[in-house]
Amino acid sequence: MSPKSSKANQRKRQPEASKANQRKRQPEASAERPPGAVTSKWEWVTGAVGLVLVLGTVGLIAYDALGRAPSVPEVTIEHIATVRTAGGYVVRFRARNSGSATAAALSISGQLSDSTMTVETSEIVLDYLPAESERQGGLIFRNDPAGYELRLEAKGYVDP
Amino acid sequence: MPARSQPSEAVLDRRFLTGVARAFAGAIIFALPMLMTMEMWAIGIHIGPWRLIVLILVLIPLLTALSHISGFKETDGWLDDLLDAFVAIAIAAFATTVILFVFSVIDFNTSLDEAIGMVALQTFPASIGAMLAHDQLSGSDGDVDFEKPARRDTYSAELLLMVTGALFLGLNVAPTEEMILLSFMMGPGREIGLVILSLMAMHAFVYALEFRGGHPSHPEVGFWSLFLRFTIVGYALVILIGLYLLWTFGRTDGSGLSEILSAVIVLAFPCSIGAAAARLIL
Numbered sequence: 001m002s003p004k005s006s007k008a009n010q011r012k013r014q015p016e017a018s019k020a021n022q023r024k025r026q027p028e029a030s031a032e033r034p035p036g037a038v039t040s041k042w043e044w045v046t047g048a049v050g051l052v053l054v055l056g057t058v059g060l061i062a063y064d065a066l067g068r069a070p071s072v073p074e075v076t077i078e079h080i081a082t083v084r085t086a087g088g089y090v091v092r093f094r095a096r097n098s099g100s101a102t103a104a105a106l107s108i109s110g111q112l113s114d115s116t117m118t119v120e121t122s123e124i125v126l127d128y129l130p131a132e133s134e135r136q137g138g139l140i141f142r143n144d145p146a147g148y149e150l151r152l153e154a155k156g157y158v159d160p
Numbered sequence: 161m162p163a164r165s166q167p168s169e170a171v172l173d174r175r176f177l178t179g180v181a182r183a184f185a186g187a188i189i190f191a192l193p194m195l196m197t198m199e200m201w202a203i204g205i206h207i208g209p210w211r212l213i214v215l216i217l218v219l220i221p222l223l224t225a226l227s228h229i230s231g232f233k234e235t236d237g238w239l240d241d242l243l244d245a246f247v248a249i250a251i252a253a254f255a256t257t258v259i260l261f262v263f264s265v266i267d268f269n270t271s272l273d274e275a276i277g278m279v280a281l282q283t284f285p286a287s288i289g290a291m292l293a294h295d296q297l298s299g300s301d302g303d304v305d306f307e308k309p310a311r312r313d314t315y316s317a318e319l320l321l322m323v324t325g326a327l328f329l330g331l332n333v334a335p336t337e338e339m340i341l342l343s344f345m346m347g348p349g350r351e352i353g354l355v356i357l358s359l360m361a362m363h364a365f366v367y368a369l370e371f372r373g374g375h376p377s378h379p380e381v382g383f384w385s386l387f388l389r390f391t392i393v394g395y396a397l398v399i400l401i402g403l404y405l406l407w408t409f410g411r412t413d414g415s416g417l418s419e420i421l422s423a424v425i426v427l428a429f430p431c432s433i434g435a436a437a438a439r440l441i442l
Binding site for chain 2: 039040041042043044046047048049050051053054057058060061062064065102104127128130131132133134160
């Protein structure tokens with residue numbers, strides 16, 4: 001017998017009751033108890049939290065789904081910083097999708113150009129850029145971007 | 161013998177907290193393979209909103225029915241089962257949020273829509289795990305009663321257990337790319353072979369269960385009775401579950417009927433093993 005169940009026995013003032021008796025009796029005894037009387041108030045609190053989560057989630061998703069026309073991703077790429085490393089110049093960027101559709105396999109390119117021609121191009125593919133989200137990454141150049149005009153662009157995507 | 165006195169508030173609270181701890185563990189055990197599957201994160205982000213809503217709405221009656229047949233709170237009504245369902249959902253949502261945050265799948269830059277999608281999707285398997293673990297304890301005095309109440313032995317309860325088992329194994333693999341890949345790789349001959357293999361495996365479990373220690377509920381049943389009532393019905397349920405899971409995870413989009421059927425047959429294999437084993441294990 002576990003210490004816990006022996007404690008429970010004492011609380012019910014039936015120290016003589018064996019566990020087996022208790023077990024057999026339980027169904028009929030529980031039939032007499034009023035509904036809800038054996039439920040901890042914390043169970044109700046947790047249950048209420050669950051209910052709020054479900055209603056809130058369903059409500060929010062439905063609201064979003066109804067309120068939005070089918071749309072396309074709206075991607076902007078923002079330059080954060082350039083870091084010089086042994087492997088080249090890392091141009092850190094932030095890609096932000098302000099549209100309401102997710103872009104998958106989003107290709108992002110960076111171009112270094114001077115007044116006459118493009119000097120260097122770097123490209124990466126972002127697996128996912130969800131709606132109203134942002135991701136950060138880096139493009140690596142051999143030339144120092146500080147000496148050229150840097151252009152960061154999103155080139156294309158597929159629907160997830 | 162005097163009628164059992166009402167347990168005090170403190171006993172109830174402690175019993176509930178132990179139940180919560182078990183439910184938390186159950187949620188994580190059940191959902192961990194999915195929490196660590198990258199397709200599940202991606203699907204959580206771009207799942208169709210109505211599919212997610214359907215998934216959440218399917219969850220509530222499923223959990224309520226599971227709570228009903230788990231049987232430890234024998235005389236409490238459907239309201240109590242419904243309460244248990246929402247408790248399981250709350251615990252599962254919390255557990256998955258914590259785990260996804262620790263994994264850095266969700267962080268402070270994650271948009272609300274993204275986080276809700278990922279957590280809601282993972283809450284489906286996690287709350288089933290929470291319910292199964294929670295009901296092993298709550299309502300009993302801390303020691304698990306292995307004497308199964310009659311409620312579990314009804315036919316509909318057995319089918320529900322099969323559904324739960326099918327979901328358990330099926331959810332683990334349904335979101336992955338491999339379901340589609342396998343269906344591309346297998347020809348029609350192998351697919352028919354897999355159907356037969358699934359049915360044989362299911363029936364082996366059904367047979368094993370029927371003759372485990374002289375199961376009293378179905379004495380003297382013949383092969384065809386068992387085969388039709390459990391194996392065939394079970395496999396039909398498994399096919400429907402497979403189709404539903406593939407649809408939910410967007411694997412049926414843009415596919416023709418025969419491609420969908422192939423993927424369903426592939427997914428039905430783990431689902432049928434889960435379904436048949438569940439009656440033995442759960």
